[in-house]
Amino acid sequence: MFKRILQLLYPEVCFGCSMTLLESEEILCSRCRLELPRPGLFLPKPNWLSLKFDGWMDYQDAHCFFLFSEGGRVQHLMHQIKYKGAQDVGRFLGVWCGSELNKYNWPFTYDLILPIPMHAQRARDRGYNQAQCIAEGISSSTQIPIIWGGIERIKNSQTLIHQNRQERFQVLEEVFQVINPSLIQGKHVLIVDDTLTTGATMLALGQKIKTAGARQVSFLALAALQ
Ligand SMILES: [Zn+2]
Structure with a gap:
């Protein structure tokens, strides 16, 4: 009432x-x-999404939950998660995405979920990390634990807009720092982000944690540009 x-x-x-x-x-x-356009999870490789990752590093899966298009409803949704404080929307969509993951792949081979870390200054300005909200939702559906701390973003990457993919990838490798490698050693880590365009940020983090001892890496973006 x-x-x-x-x-x-x-x-x-x-x-x-x-x-x-x-x-x-x-x-x-x-x-x-x-x-809302959903391409499906666990698509056979190679596919349009895996082509963004193939040849850069050894990884297992690349997923996106929604297809992103300029001016579309998914863009509107992601904008609110990212800039309008809609943390509950991020969690809600994460729960949905996690329940779809459960349908495809049980038992999981993912040991841990790693939301792309946000630079401390930006996290303070925004008050939250949207990738973390999404990861929390996925974790609550799938029961896969999240890595808290241990990996940090030590630089902001706003200046990457005019660089090509190779340059971005190299710069981005210096953006993340693994503080506590024991958290990921021998683990299959599912890296989670809100939106994926080139995949360079995810690849750079993936490369970094593999070098630090992660056994395997997979990628999941809530939305990706085709
Ligand atoms: Zn609607």
């Missing part, structure tokens, strides 16, 4: 399309749940 009155006064809207949500809906309307 109380929820119904609140809904009348302050209607909750869908984070994907901004339409008013029904009482039974949460975060996303049923239409967005059905229509």
Whole structure:
């Protein structure tokens, strides 16, 4: 009853399309749940996503949950997770993504989830790390633990926009630092990020943790540009 009155006064809207949500809906309307473009997980390789990673390093899987397009609903959704403080949306989508992972692959070969670390200064400015919110959701569905601390981002990478992929990759390798290698030694680590464009950031972190002793690396972006 109380929820119904609140809904009348302050209607909750869908984070994907901004339409008013029904009482039974949460975060996303049923239409967005059905229509948001999802390419599927565990696609046979090579595929459009694996081509962003192939040839750069040895890894097991590369997944994305949503397809990202300029001006589309997924972009709108990701924007709110990243810049509008919608941490609960990140967790909600992480839970959904994790439950889909459960359908495909059980038991998992992933030992740990590593959200891409955010530079401390940026984390202070924003107040949260969106990759961590998504990772928390995935972890709660799959029961795969998250690595807390131990790996840091020691530089911001805003200046990479005008560099090509090779240059980016080299610069990015210096962006991350493994403080506590014992956390990842011998483990298969699933690296999680919010959006993936070139894959260079994920690759750089993957390379770094492999050098530090991780047994295997896989990648999962909540949304990726095709
Ligand atoms: Zn919607």
